[in-house]
Amino acid sequence: MARDPQKTRDLILSTALRLFVEKGYFASSIHDIRHAAGLSIGSIYHHFDSKESIASAIYDDLLGRMTSMVEDASGSHMTAKAKCRAIISAMFSMHETDPLTVHFVLHARHREFLPDAPPICSTRPFELMKQIIEEGIASGEIHPIDPVVAGAILFGGAMRLLHLAGDGVLSKPLDFYLDELFEAGWRGISV
Amino acid sequence: MARDPQKTRDLILSTALRLFVEKGYFASSIHDIRHAAGLSIGSIYHHFDSKESIASAIYDDLLGRMTSMVEDASGSHMTAKAKCRAIISAMFSMHETDPLTVHFVLHARHREFLPDAPPICSTRPFELMKQIIEEGIASGEIHPIDPVVAGAILFGGAMRLLHLAGDGVLSKPLDFYLDELFEAGWRGISV
DNA sequence: AATAACAAAACGAGCGTTCGTTCCCGACAA
DNA sequence: TTGTCGGGAACGAACGCTCGTTTTGTTATT
Structure with a gap:
């Protein structure tokens, strides 16, 4: 070895x-x-040290990668629309190159074996998404609805598709759905 | 006893x-x-017979309840819009009366301890939802996009909210978000 | 020689499950 | 009414096994 x-x-x-x-x-x-x-x-x-510390290391690594991915997508665009689209696009292509990571972060019940981990929706990347939504509302790009609802429509739809892709029930690659998905989601929450 | x-x-x-x-x-x-x-x-x-058969009984019971709920909601309305809204509304109120059941069906990784169970998205209630979407597209109520995308936007958003409610990170009861959520989702996919 | 890296065997706690037993109650004959 | 069966329901100690972990021993590197 x-x-x-x-x-x-x-x-x-x-x-x-x-x-x-x-x-x-x-x-x-x-x-x-x-x-x-x-x-x-x-x-x-x-x-x-332990089995749990292995899971913890995996979790930290992928959360870190996801954070920088969201930060990159957010930093290289100006409008909320472009930022959201970049995030979803990046998640989709991450699924192509590294499906295991995406599967782990989306499917795994981390709290079940990492009891000390905070709920995933209060971690950095998800906080950033929420923040982008709120800025979009403030700037007038997004309807003045509850940010939770706007986030659920836009990112919840994308996550649902990631779930389905992870379960192997989609006939096409994820990129195939990106345009339609984002357009429909954005039409739902934009002014 | x-x-x-x-x-x-x-x-x-x-x-x-x-x-x-x-x-x-x-x-x-x-x-x-x-x-x-x-x-x-x-x-x-x-x-x-076994621990697994307990989980199986729970799973069958709640899947049955969910199926009849979706069938009821679907049968007592004519338009796809009304049907979809009734389904989401029923899921939300189910969360109020029986949060454990909803939590179990949404969060639990059933395949992990029920290896013979089919993926949840190919069970009856989810098939019905897909079917309603397809009928809505055929009748001209819903944009002629991929049914998978339309379903992800509308029901994926609702499920995301159910997830958040289950994690206890929502400040308001679920019903509070229903109108905004459904309107945004429906605007995204309707013609 | 000292230390980091790896290997292998062994350990003990806790798991799901089994099984011989006891309890309870209605049926029914005397 | 009384007694006694039968059988489903409930009980709980004990089993075999797998798990995560520890201990001890070996190899390689500096």
Whole structure:
């Protein structure tokens, strides 16, 4: 086995992520991860304190990536409309390149095995989305309705599609639906 | 203990549902249910074959209730718009009277502990919703976009709100948002 | 030589489940 | 009325097993 600590650590994380998504957190034992990664129990516990800390590391990593994705999308556009579209587009293409990550962040019941994690809707990326909506209302781009409702229509619809894609019930790739989805969602909440 | 088999059975189911929602399926042991319900292990296994069959019974029950709810809402209205609104309204009021059930059907990763259950989006109630959307497109009420997209906008937004309500992050009761939500969603997909 | 990295075996708690037993109550004969 | 059966319901100690974790031993690197 390659004696490269960083590589081993990443191997543990990616293997665990794959198993967690495929079979769920509780149905994936440390021994399963050991076997799938071709490592030993000792090696895994050398790099991580516990099974929970593996899940925690995965969660932190993907939350970080999602945050920077939303920040990028938000920072490189001026209008609320362009920002929202960029966010949804980025989430969709993230699903193509890294479906496991998106699946994990959307489907996994993190609070069930990460009891100390805050509810996902109060994490940074979701706070940013809410903020963009509020600015759009303030600037007159978006109907003066409750920001929660506007967010639910626009991003809730996108998440629903991500869910369906994760369950493998969509016949087309996600990008195929992007234009229609965003237009319909935006028409619903724009002035 | 009251020697009424039906009462005991219901007690097991309601207790299990509460624990499953509160702590998750895997974190709730049969012994926990035994303790919370004030029963014995033997009694529980007298009424159910296994822990999984308890979850299965809960799942079947709520899926049945959801199906009849959607069928009622669909049958007592003529237009797609009225049907969709009735469905969302019924789901919202179901959340008020029986939040645990809604939480279970929306949040729980059923496939994780009910491996033989079909994906929830291919169950009866969700098929019915899809069908209503398709009829609305055929009759000219709804924009001729992909039915998947229309469904995601309208029902995905509602489900997002149900999620948020389940996480306890909404300041108002769900009914408060119903009008705004449905109007925005419908404006997004109607002609 | 010292230390980080990995391997393998073993551990003990807790899980879902089993099973022999007890309890309760209606049926029915004496 | 009384007694005694039958059987469904409830009980709970105990089992086998899997889990996450710890301990101990080996290899590689500096």
